[in-house]
Amino acid sequence: MSSELNADLAFPERQRVLDFSLQNPRAMRVYKAFTLIAFVAAWQAIDLINSVLHFYNPLLIPSPLDIVRKAMALWSTGALQKHIVASMMRVFLGVAIAFVPAIVLGVGIARSRIVEVVFEPLIELIRPIPPLAVLPMFILWFGIGELSKLIFIAFAAFYVIMTTVALSAANIDVVLIRAARTLGIKGWRFYREIVFPAISPDLFVGVRLGLSAGFVVIVASEFIAADVGLGYMINYARAYFRVSDMFVGALTIGVIGYAVNLVLLIVERRLFSWRVNDER
């Protein structure tokens, strides 16, 4: 981070084109892409050597090419897309369910002593429980269908979003709050026109983290009871010893998580350009 800053100060735009040093963020990006490619190539090379020397079972660790071939095969039958859509729908819907309660309780706990005293003890008690620990209960209560998965994801995302919102709402610049009060903005208007816009950049971060949490836990819930979804695909492949399918499933989740995060980061910059420290 700091090295990028230094580079900005030290090098005018024109000189940077020919700057191959590690101080140049653009060069760094190229190098990073290169190291990634190098690792994949090395893996492929090891697989090639192994096909001659047989020092490990190639069925357990397929080569990058095997995985890509498998992914293309799964894509051409439409199976991969089906699993992707199912998992993403669950994550997005689960986060959507958590969204409103997380905002209401997060803002409530930060800004109202009554809400704080009623809900905070319970929330703090439940917080340390890893979501996975309650999954079996959710299945008993809500069945093995979609509902238990959605609620499970909502549960995992709720804490992330609520905590981010509560922290943000507690730290709204007191001068802004005072200005709002002296301007006669109160009641529902105060929350809608002052609190909500003030916390919205952090809320957005909360949603981004909530989606990440959703992608982390979705797989587990699809292991247990599902007939579609990337978690199901991985677990099903395990039963039939299709390791390439398992790699495809895991890597797909990685790519989706990365892409969703990237899109949201871009949207975030657009949406909250009013922020003073927005210098990107």
Add this chain to the structure above:
Amino acid sequence: MEQTPKLRFDKVDMVFFRPNQPPVQVLKSISFDVGAGEFVCLLGPSGCGKSTILNIAAGLIRPSAGTVTAGSRLVTGPGWDRGVVFQEYALFPWLTVRENVVLGAKSGAGKVDHVRFDHFLGVTTGMYAHKDKLPKELSGGMKQRAAIARTLANDPEIILMDEPFGALDPYTREALQDQLVEIWSASRKTIMFVTHSVEEAAYLAGVVILLKAHPGELKAVIRNETRWPRERASEELIGIERAIRRVERT
């Protein structure tokens, strides 16, 4: 002069209680009157309780003892009749200048008079050209102009200002001082203006309320009868500054 004051502090005490620390008495028996249409400066060293007095007048904090009356009503919370301009500008960063100005007034009489807003932005504070900018695009002086326009748009009877020009460079500060005086003399609003600058108080005020610190107490009330237009660094104003400094030393 004998009419009811616009703002009256009557034996106001303020004690802050902090966890695990002894309570601090910040204000002790503060009493003063501000007449209608007066320009009053609260002057005193940093930490003497000027902001606390202003916040109490605004209804943002409640005094530990004593009463504050605005017009004929007891102050129990923020109200229409008292507008505040903060040193930190306090513009809502997600709103444009114009939206900031409109925002407060929406809670007022219920209708938004756009002609009046543009008047405030344009004629009164010279911000019309910048009305669609975000606060982060403005200089400090422009931010404070926008904040003043926002306060004026609410049409308060009393304007409370907490070191509004304290963060500005001297040129901008003088320009804004003159603009404020113009607004004041045109509207005849009551202004209570907090500052720690003797020059600023002597230039602006009709009445200077001098405070001392630890605990914050009223030290003296100095009248400044100098006629407008005033001239900075004129004999008359320097005389007032001298009078203020003489009292300050005692």
